Amino acid sequence: MTLNFVEIPTAGGGWFKPADVKDAVAFLIEVNSYEAQRPTPNGPKDSALCDITVFKDRESLEKLAPEVNKGTRVEQTLLARDLEKVVGNATIVKLDQVPPKRPGAHPAWVWRPVNDAAVRQKVIEYAQAREAAVQAAVAEAPSFD
Known part of the structure; x- marks a missing residue:
């Protein structure tokens, strides 16, 4: 019988x-x-629990050396709601702000697609390399059968 390993989502990333x-x-x-x-001390909020890999600048993108944040909770209303349809999958995005609809309100953060094909390709390259490393580690693991 083969085991299907899955990770338990945890909110360790803040x-x-x-x-x-x-x-x-x-x-x-x-x-x-x-x-x-989801109930919070500040009232109920829509909440997404994510692993977020951040390519802070072009250098980290070129070196495929991002900042990885496991178990990060996203509770900004628009950001969390956009992630509802992505559960169990991944997306490549960037951040933007939209002007407030009411005077005196703060601008809202929103996800935007990454339209630069070279940037998208580098992120995909990183994800594929990470997955290949995991598969190689699994293949090298001893068999206890």
């Missing part, structure tokens, strides 16, 4: 803070789970 990474070239977001109106 909360996603868009202002800290607003200038990143690209994000590889792997969505583990989504909860609508």
Whole structure:
């Protein structure tokens, strides 16, 4: 019998803070789970639990050396809701802000697709290399059968 290993989503990576990474070239977001109106101390919020790989600049993209944040909770309303349809999958995006609809409100953070084909290709290259390394490690693991 072969085992199908899966990771248990954990919130060990803290909360996603868009202002800290607003200038990143690209994000590889792997969505583990989504909860609508999850109870929080500040009232219910839509929440996505994700593994977020951040390519902060062109250099980290070229070297395929991103910052990896496992178990990060995304609770900004628009950002979380957009990730609801991505559960169990991954997406390549960047951050943007849209002007507020009400006077005095803060601009909202939103995901935008990465339209630069070279950037998308490098992120895909990183994901494929990471997956190949995992497969190689599994292949080298001893068999206890």
